[in-house]
Amino acid sequence: MDSRTDLAIETSGLVKVFGETRAVDGVDLAVRAGSVHGFLGPNGAGKTTTIRMLATLLRPSAGQARVFGHDVVREADTVRGRVSLTGQFASVDDDLSGAENLVMLARLLGHPRARARSRAEELLAAFDLTEAAGRPAKKYSGGMRRRLDIAASIIVPPDLLFLDEPTAGLDPHSRNHVWDIVRAIVAAGTTVLLTTQRLDEADELADQIAVIDRGKIIADGTAAELKASVGSSAVHVRLADPGRRPDAVRALGETLGVAVHTGSDPATLTAGVPVDTGSDGGERVARALAELARSGVALIDYTFGPPSLDEVFLALTGHRADDAVATGEEDAA
Amino acid sequence: MSQSTPTTTTLNGGGADRPSVDEALRAALDAGPRPPRPGAVAASLTFCRRALLKVRHDPQQLFDAIAFPVMVTLVFTFLFGGAIAGSTHDYVQFLLPGIVVLTVVMISMSTGVALNTDISKGVNDRFRSMSIWRPSVLVGELLSDTVRYLMASTVAVLLGLALGFRPHGGFVGVVAALALIQVFAFSLAWVWTALGLVVHQPQTIMTLSGLGVFPLLFCSNIFVSTRSMPGWLQAVVNVNPVTRTVTAVRGLMSGSVTATQIGTAFLAYAVLIVVFGSLTVRLYNKER
Numbered sequence: 001m002d003s004r005t006d007l008a009i010e011t012s013g014l015v016k017v018f019g020e021t022r023a024v025d026g027v028d029l030a031v032r033a034g035s036v037h038g039f040l041g042p043n044g045a046g047k048t049t050t051i052r053m054l055a056t057l058l059r060p061s062a063g064q065a066r067v068f069g070h071d072v073v074r075e076a077d078t079v080r081g082r083v084s085l086t087g088q089f090a091s092v093d094d095d096l097s098g099a100e101n102l103v104m105l106a107r108l109l110g111h112p113r114a115r116a117r118s119r120a121e122e123l124l125a126a127f128d129l130t131e132a133a134g135r136p137a138k139k140y141s142g143g144m145r146r147r148l149d150i151a152a153s154i155i156v157p158p159d160l161l162f163l164d165e166p167t168a169g170l171d172p173h174s175r176n177h178v179w180d181i182v183r184a185i186v187a188a189g190t191t192v193l194l195t196t197q198r199l200d201e202a203d204e205l206a207d208q209i210a211v212i213d214r215g216k217i218i219a220d221g222t223a224a225e226l227k228a229s230v231g232s233s234a235v236h237v238r239l240a241d242p243g244r245r246p247d248a249v250r251a252l253g254e255t256l257g258v259a260v261h262t263g264s265d266p267a268t269l270t271a272g273v274p275v276d277t278g279s280d281g282g283e284r285v286a287r288a289l290a291e292l293a294r295s296g297v298a299l300i301d302y303t304f305g306p307p308s309l310d311e312v313f314l315a316l317t318g319h320r321a322d323d324a325v326a327t328g329e330e331d332a333a
Numbered sequence: 334m335s336q337s338t339p340t341t342t343t344l345n346g347g348g349a350d351r352p353s354v355d356e357a358l359r360a361a362l363d364a365g366p367r368p369p370r371p372g373a374v375a376a377s378l379t380f381c382r383r384a385l386l387k388v389r390h391d392p393q394q395l396f397d398a399i400a401f402p403v404m405v406t407l408v409f410t411f412l413f414g415g416a417i418a419g420s421t422h423d424y425v426q427f428l429l430p431g432i433v434v435l436t437v438v439m440i441s442m443s444t445g446v447a448l449n450t451d452i453s454k455g456v457n458d459r460f461r462s463m464s465i466w467r468p469s470v471l472v473g474e475l476l477s478d479t480v481r482y483l484m485a486s487t488v489a490v491l492l493g494l495a496l497g498f499r500p501h502g503g504f505v506g507v508v509a510a511l512a513l514i515q516v517f518a519f520s521l522a523w524v525w526t527a528l529g530l531v532v533h534q535p536q537t538i539m540t541l542s543g544l545g546v547f548p549l550l551f552c553s554n555i556f557v558s559t560r561s562m563p564g565w566l567q568a569v570v571n572v573n574p575v576t577r578t579v580t581a582v583r584g585l586m587s588g589s590v591t592a593t594q595i596g597t598a599f600l601a602y603a604v605l606i607v608v609f610g611s612l613t614v615r616l617y618n619k620e621r
Binding site: 052055056057077078080081083084085088091092093094095096100104105107108109110111112115119122123125126127136152154155156157181184185188 | 355357358359360361362363364367368369370371375376379382383386387390391454455456458459460461462463464465
């Protein structure tokens with residue numbers, strides 16, 4: 001470990017400009033070594049660009065970035081020796097089999113041939129891929145591919161792992177499995193920067209969460225702090241008659257005592273329900289829904305649960321997460 | 334009341350078919366000391382092996398290396414042979430060394446397209462984020478193409494022998510000529526890879542390579558001796574690396590090669606590698 005700093009990542013005023021677009025616009029980030037830092041934001045918010053700069057794939061237009069105290073531009077090769085990428089940042093080779101992928105990468109990391117083979121076998125077994133070892137990676141299922149991808153990133157366990165949406169598109173069972181794997185990797189001493197679009201995933205894994213929007217960090221704190229700024233839970237309501245929405249906004253607003261947001265769909269409403277008042281959120285929501293029924297506003301559907309990334313965004317920025325996509329970035333490619 | 338998001342508690346029965354995180358994973362994470370960074374040669378050979386594995390998974394890639402030399406040798410020998418040299422038998426003695434060179438030139442063109450497609454894949458970002466000698470990706474890829482060049486040139490020579498080609502340099506001369514052709518093709522391929530990195534559409538790369546390859550092939554001594562050309566054209570033709578190669582290959586196959594012929598050929602290859610190799614590496618290192 002480097003004695004110069006106990007920070008795995010440290011950026012100040014990091015900027016990346018693509019033509020007219022400021023994809024990353026002054027990001028200050030500090031990630032403690034040994035922790036899991038969640039990095040939340042919609043597509044096009046600047047997540048990928050920031051990580052590509054930290055992994056030495058892109059040169060910053062301005063500002064500074066250090067990984068374990070090493071400058072990502074001047075000491076790029078040292079940084080490369082300590083980080084590993086996954087997901088859309090760096091996939092596996094589709095045309096090669098799982099085993100061939102792992103042996104190739106082990107060789108590129110400096111393992112002698114025999115050790116590269118034994119290391120590949122070890123990892124295939126550990127990730128439940130021994131049976132599929134000889135099949136080309138492009139024939140793998142989503143979950144298998146994800147596991148191969150993570151296995152490839154820990155052939156030499158890195159000091160810093162960029163983990164990109166590790167559970168996107170997975171069923172709950174595979175998702176829990178991947179979460180367990182991530183926890184084991186962290187327990188073995190790797191710092192993780194986890195990008196995700198899901199607050200519950202960040203909540204589950206991350207010690208600290210940074211939220212990025214339009215190239216800027218708009219919030220950085222623990223999951224609890226982040227939720228407190230949003231309301232711990234959210235109630236979503238879909239009305240049978242969109243024409244009754246003003247009545248519903250009034251009824252919900254009065255009972256819950258919070259601002260009610262109207263969705264882009266004319267029949268929907270959303271409200272954050274804070275916990276710090278001491279009352280049970282669920283009980284207050286039940287009262288609010290009863291109040292709606294009393295006013296004769298018919299509902300098609302309602303849900304009550306933890307705030308989604310969308311609600312975090314709405315609370316932090318005043319605009320919906322998907323609006324940010326319009327700013328555009330190479331992320332989409 | 335319905336929950337919008339599944340809670341994080343373990344699903345009932347979910348643990349039955351797969352343990353959460355088993356000992357194998359924990360053991361795999363304890364990987365021992367980090368190995369030293371691989372050298373440039375080891376990394377290049379690993380990438381060469383990667384490309385060869387792809388050929389093994391999809392052998393159809395080799396089709397052009399077999400079909401192309403057959404077609405070219407037959408067409409040029411029978412169509413032009415009589416007209417240029419009086420008889421196909423006489424012409425094949427002159428033409429065959431040139432045809433072998435022409436074959437690998439044409440085949441090497443696809444290297445640019447292949448590289449262009451390959452580096453747009455996600456796995457290349459992984460390579461670029463690793464602590465390895467950066468050009469090894471390219472060097473390995475080009476080294477693996479030697480297999481295609483070797484197949485194509487061998488097919489062309491064997492067909493030539495069947496058509497009456499009789500090399501006076503004997504077996505050793507032919508093998509030495511084939512070896513020289515591999516070095517030439519490896520050097521020339523950097524031109525196509527540089528082009529493949531500048532141009533982004535595979536279709537455009539093919540068109541541009543096609544435009545470039547015709548003067549390269551026809552302003553050379555593949556089909557006719559330079560003696561019949563006007564002086565200014567001879568000057569152009571003589572600096573063409575294709576001409577240098579064909580001259581050396583003819584010399585080796587006929588057993589009359591001179592040190593100058595070999596020397597100037599290698600000089601041309603050195604220039605190609607230094608100019609287009611460094612250009613390719615620069616373009617490859619540019620961020621995407």
